[in-house]
Amino acid sequence: MIRNQSMSATAKMTGRMGVTLEGANKKGRNWLYAVSHQWSVLHLVMGFLLGRAIILQELSPFAIPFFAVMYFLKRNRLLLIMFSIMAGSAMQSIEIASANFIGMAIVLVLLSGMEKRRRIELNYTPLLSSLAVLLSSTAVDYIMNKLSWHAVFMNGVAALLSLILTLIFVQAVPILTSKRSHQHLRTEEIICLIILLASIMTGTVGWIMQDISVDNVLSRYLVLLFAAVGGGTVGAAVGVVTGLVLSLANIDAIHQISLLAFSGLLAGLLREGKKWTVALGLLIGSSILTIYVGEQREILQSSLETFAAVLLFLLTPKFVQEEIAKFIPGTEENASSQQQYLRKVRDITAGKMNQFAQLFTKLSETFAYQHLTEAPDEERQKDYFLSEVTKNTCQRCWKKDQCWNRDFDNTYEALTDMMHIMQRDGDINVNEMPKDWVRKCVKQDRMLAYMEQEYVRWQTQLNLKQQIAESRRLVADQLAGVSRVMKNFASEIQKEGIHLHVQEEQILGALEGVGLSVQNVDILNLEEGKVDIEITQLSCQGRDECSKIIAPLLTDILGEKIMVKNKNCQALEEGTCRMCLGSAQAFEIETGVAGAAKGGQLLSGDCFKIMEFGSGKMALAMSDGMGNGERAYLESSSTLELLQQLLESGMEETLSIKSVNTVLSLRSPDEVFATVDLALIDQHTGQAKFIKTGSTPSFIKRGKEVIPISANNLPIGIIDDIEVDVVSYQLKPGDLLIMVTDGIYEAPRVENKNLWMKRKISELKTNDPQEVADCLLELVIRQHYGEIHDDMTVMVARIEHYMLPWATIPVPNAPKIDRPRYVS
Structure with missing residues (x-):
């Protein structure tokens, strides 16, 4: 019990220390951003050191380019930046300060x-x-009387x-002075x-503290930082570039190029460890080259400079290294930063899509509300009808006062009865009028x-208003x-998976372990039941390795x-x-599937489609257009094409049918309709949904038992609004699922066609689907002695357990893939 208490106390203390360190890192980031960006201290330091920087012992080409760039980036601090550049230049000479x-x-x-003329551009x-x-x-x-051909040439080099x-x-300057939301650098940006x-470090050339050169310490510290973040390649590149620039400022430091490059390479190769291993790599690299090319005094001075750089590196907060890593391609921090950016996008x-979805929902509610509020009122419509009739008759009659003012109830009731008779029969004659009304x-x-007429x-x-209301609905x-x-x-866009590089x-590794020449493996989805993997390998010369191995x-x-x-198999090609x-x-x-056209023609009015969707669903659909021949074929085929597109877009099956x-009811003013027989089968669960609009029953054969599936729906295209009933079956x-058109179902000359x-x-x-379809078609044709009186189509589907064509291949010591958890 005491041990458990001590363990819990230790865990709490560790948690508090983690929270404290996290808070310190966050405060450090905020402080660094405030100092470098808001107070412009970083710009002033950069201006001071670049103003002091000299190469080839007489050229100062850094200050003016930096000032020109800062004119666009930090114009509100331009005067302070100019003073900092002048201060750094004055430490070198009056001539350099004057020129800058x-x-x-x-x-x-x-x-x-140029800005006043609105022609200013960064280009x-x-x-x-x-x-x-x-x-x-x-x-x-010219003022100093030093103008010569050599001076002109050096001025041209400086320009x-x-x-x-x-x-x-x-x-490069915006990388240090601006906060980037998309933290990703190209190779040229890193250089x-x-x-x-x-x-900037060139501005520290000549600064010496206790026989330690500040520029050498800072250069090795810079190499340490980038080698710890980017590895040997980045460390060596930083060493080469830094050594080259410093050697231009001090020709005696030409050996720094090889020293920094080799040290950066060794430090980067040991970055998988902690900071100590990176520092050890720099110590080994610098020591080897210093001992090889230097004297005893130089060896001691170089060792002190290296130890000073290592001390600075070990004292550097962790968040600085993490911030640098965000900009280096290939690092985990950079990948995480990219993922955050992609997640934000x-x-x-997804937010825009949801806004559009809410907009469509609101429009739908608006149309539905108008449909409800504009429903016709029978009493109001009756009064309107009678007022229009009496406007041109009773209003101009000399007996108006007698009929309407003295005997309003009887007159109104008589006209109402006449209106009802006209609604019932469509017209009215004198004999059908109320006798009292006829007499007066x-x-x-x-x-x-x-x-x-009215x-x-x-x-x-009324019909027009009803059609408008139905159209709105x-x-x-x-x-x-x-x-x-x-x-x-x-919601699909918002599904986010964890990086699958490890998997x-x-x-x-497992595929190469069995001897396959695999070039690339891309995992698009690793969710259970939705695995999606793309693999590229060298041509197997038709050995079908993808299915067999x-x-x-x-x-x-x-x-x-x-x-x-x-x-995409290139069996006979070297690809x-x-x-x-x-x-x-x-x-x-x-x-x-088996079918025949009326009278043995080539074109049948019956069409069918077998559609597979990516979610593991299969749709079997048949359509029978009105009549026979080309027009019926066009109607049924266009119906199935439109239905397929709607289903593939993700729309619900009932709404797709509606x-x-x-579309069919509005496309043509003629009477055009088509039946649709749709079966949606989930291949993961075996659940089937049947939608029948004017189609004949389907049948499920399970052993000797035959189960009919039917629904009472009108064919589509007849009326504007249809009610779609969905029948589900496991x-x-x-x-065996058997779907037939009316040419098959109605052909037998029997009373009970369903029983037949x-x-x-x-x-x-037989249980073979094609043989079953052929047998049923032949059976019906024989009933009519070889004559085909209508278009006939039979579609049969057999459901079986999916069996892998090849047994699994166990690989010894092969790791089981850990599936990542998906969040939305």
Whole structure:
């Protein structure tokens, strides 16, 4: 018990220390950002050191390019930056300070003039900087009576260097001075950043503390930082660039190029350990080259400088190294930063999709509300009808006062009865009028004529309003369906998986372990039941390695059935094979179709489609167009094409049927309709959904038992609004699903066609889908002695357990793949 208490106390203390360190890192990041970005201390330090930096013992090409770039980046601190540059230049000589001052003045005047004329662009900055350096240096040399051909040549070199440095600073300075949301650097940006840092360190050349050169300490510290983050390649590159720039400032330091490059390489190779191993690599590299090329005093001085750089490196907070790692491609921090950026973009996209979905939902509710509020009121419509009839009859009659003012109730009731008779029969004659009204009305013929005329117009208006109301309701339903599709798509976008590099390497190692020449493995999804893996390998010369080796091997590694979804096999070519493997469904479906056109023609009005969706669902659909021949074929085929597109887009099956019905009813003013027989089968569960609009019953044969599936729905295209009934049924392995059109079902000359079909199906001796379809078609044709009186189509599907064609291949010591958890 005491031990448990001590363990819990230790855990609490460790947790508190972790929280404290995390808080310290966060405070350090905030403090660093405030000092470098808000207070502009970093800009002032950079300006001071670049103003002091000199190369080739007389050139100062750094200050003016930096000032020109800062004109665009930090104009509110431009005066302070100019003072810092002048302070650094004055520490070297008055000539350099004067040249930099004149150059910055020229840049300021030129850029201000271009800005007033609205022609200022960052593209002109390198040329302006080069011109300013050339003019300022030449002017100072002329004033100091030092103008010569050598001076002019060196001024031209300085101008050329300033042009190149401006291009470098344009890319590198914003990395240090601006906060980037998308932290990813290209290779050239990294090189530009290293050149900028090396140029800044050039300003420390000549600073010595206790026989220790500050520039050597800072250069090795810089190499340590980048080697610890980016590895040997980055460490060596930083060492080469830094040593090259420093050697231009001090020709005696030419050996620093090889020393820093070799030290950076060794330090980067040991970065898998902790900071101590990186520091050890730098110590070994610098010691070897120093002992090889230096004297005893130089060896001691170099060792002290290396130890000072290592001490600075060990004292550097962890968050500094993490911030640098975010910019280096290939590091975990950079990958995490990229994932955060992609997650942000994904969330924004999903948010926009949800906004559109909410918009469609609101529009749907608006149309539905209008449909409810604008429902016709029978009493109001009746009064409106009677007022229109009496406007041209009773209102102009001399007996108006007698009929309406003295006997209003009887007159109103008589006209109402006449209206009901007209609604019932469509017209009315004198004999059907109320006798009391006939005796007192003096304009009977005119009343009848106006009533019939107004009744026709009134019915037309009612039909039009009803059609508008139905159209609004249909639009509301379809907008709601689109909204659901967009919401589902947004949820799919928001699904985020963990990086699968480790799993890809494991699969690649297992495949190479059995001797396959695999080039690449890409895991798109590793969720159970939704595995999606793409593999590229050298051509197997037709040996079918994807089905015989790779799929069985992945089945053993992943612990679920894996099958080849599709492949691009170059069996007879010296190329690569690309295959897509995924989760195998629990059931497989084999289909067979047989059909015949009326009178033995080539074109049948019956059409069918077998559709597979990526979610493991299969749809079997048949459509019978009105009549026969080409027009019926066009109607049924276009119906199935539209239905397929709607189902593939993710729309619900009932709404898809209603949308197809709306299109057919609005597309042509003629009476055009088509039946649809749709069966949706989930190959993972065996659950089937049947939707029948005007189609004949389907049958499920399970052994000797035959189960009919029917639904009472009108064909689509007849009326604007149809009610779609969905019938669900659980299929089992070995079941035969038989779908027929009316040419098959209505052909037998018997009273009970349903019983006749069940008996004939139960008598079948085969379970092969194609043979069953052929037998039923032949049986019906024989009933009519070889004559085909209508288009006939039979579609049969058999459901069986999916069996892998090859046994799994167990690999000794092969790791089982850990599936990542997905969050949304």
